[in-house]
Amino acid sequence: MRQDDLYINKIDWISILIYATLVCIGWFNIYAAVYDEQAAKSIFDFSINSGKQLVWIGTAVLLITIIMVADYRLFENLSLVFYGIFVFFLLITPFFGKEINGQRAWFELGSFRLQPAEFAKFATALALAKFMERPSFDLSQTKYQLQAVAIIMIPVALIMLQPDTGSAMVYSAFFIMMYREGMPQRYYVLALTLIAVSLLALGIENNLYLVIAIAAVVLLIILLGKKSISRIISLSLIGVLAIGYVYSLEYVVSKLPQHQQNRIMVLFDPDLDPLGVGWNVTQSKIAIGSGGFLGKGYLEGTQTKFDFVPEQHTDFIFCTLGEEFGWTGSFVVIILFCALLIRLIFLAERQKTRFSRVYGYCVVSILLFHFMINIAMTIGLFPVVGIPLPFFSYGGSSLWSFTILLFIFIKLDSHRIQLLGRMN
Structure with a gap:
């Protein structure tokens, strides 16, 4: 058997099939989110979001081809170069980026926008994998913990400047x-x-009750446990720090921009401002709930048709699915995401090198975070923070970045035997 045939046989087609399925379902839902019954246009019309997304899907296929034909050693050897490039882009974004909704987070190229923060995720994952593959690396040691955290926090600090x-x-x-x-x-x-x-401090109107509860718990532990001077002092210090944290959190939240304060407050009281700050989440929950078990049918969602949910083709794309395909459709998509995550964990665990395993778990972690937070956001369990649903939400930066992130790992997995050979 030729080496090329062996390589093809090692590609994880299961992950690719799930990826393709999610992208296709997302594309159809993007069309549903912008569908106008009175001026119906084809799903392939490039003047609407579904047509534009098709262009992004086509270019994503091109990116996949480039990644899969590239030398697998490229991603490890140039991992720090990728990291440096995107840190540089993040550094200049606040100065040269396009301002949208008070944020300078995008570079505008003609009619297209690219968001460096999305692409910096795979670069950071590669840098962490390269850093952590060293034989001497040990996360139980403080110096290595601080170095790993620094790799993560550099892009975080630059993204917060956008903000x-x-x-x-x-x-x-x-x-x-x-x-x-x-x-x-x-x-x-x-x-x-x-x-x-934090949740208790933000959810309880009078923090005095929480302070009394913390003091009571600390006192109870002291009374029931071993009564040594050092233990009593340590527990008392923990109690004081906890109480101090409650009041400092209240101060920090009060210094946030008003729209961010409102989003946090609406999380605990959805009826606080149903026609203002709480509008998105309220309408999203109505859309999902109105879908029932089987949904209203494709392109039949009333909440979707009449634009009740802002940003429905991006951050709130899941409520389109819930309204038109109901609990059944939502369940199928959640199962697909879970199947992909479980499959990627399996792939990560079978890697022969630490570099590939660490990168694989970075992919799992990012996809899991996006998946959980986006859905929690649309059903009112998390504040609205503008996080897209992987492979589903409209946008080139989002689709490209998730595609690159995933397929670099699929490429590394297909060459895991060769990677082991290089290590020996």
Whole structure:
């Protein structure tokens, strides 16, 4: 058997099939989101979003071809170069980017816009994989933890200058990969505790109740546990820090831009401003709920037809699916995403090198974060932060970046035996 035939046989066609299915379903839903019954245009019409998305899909196929025919060693050898290039683009974006909705996050090329923050995700994943493949690397050591976090935080800091909180938030997904690679569990316990305290602090109108609860829990642990001076001092200090965090969080939130404060408040009280800040989420939930079990039928969604949900072809594309295909259609798409994530975890675990495994888990982490946050956002379980649904939402930057991210890993997986040979 020729080496080319062996390479073709090693390509994971299951992941490619799921990817193609999600892209096609997304394309049809983009058409549904912009469909106008009175001036119906073909799905292939380049003057509407579905036609434009078809162009992005075609160019994504071209990108896939380039990635799959390229030398697999290119991605490892040039990983730091890719990272440096996109850090540079992020650096100049606030100065030369196109301002849209108060953010300078896009470069405008004629009628097309490209968002460097989207592409920086795969570059950061490659840089982390290259950094962490070193034999001496050990995430249980503080110096390596700080170095890995620095690789993540450099693009985050530059994205916040645009400012684009949603895109910056996505980079926290890399900590899922770091957990798999040995980051101590205590950091994740602390992070989950802070998230829980934050939700309570923002959700409870009077923080005095939360402060009393924290003090009571600390006192109870002291009374029921071993009564040593050092333990009492440590627990008391933790209680003081927790109470201080509650009040400092309130101060930080008060300093956020008003629209971000409103989005957080609407999360806890959807009826706070149903005709203003809460409009998107309220209408999104109405659209999804009105779809029932089987949906209203393709191109028959009333919420969709009459433009009740803003940004329905991008961030809120999932509610189009829910309205027109109901619970059944939503369930099928969620199953497809879950199947892709499970498949990618399987592929990551079978890698022969740490570089490929780390990169694979970066892909899983980013896709999982986008998938969970986008759907949670459309059903009112998370503030609206402008995060697209992978392979589904309209937009060239989104589709291109997710395609590159995924297919670099599929390429590495298809050459896992050769990668092992290089290491020996």
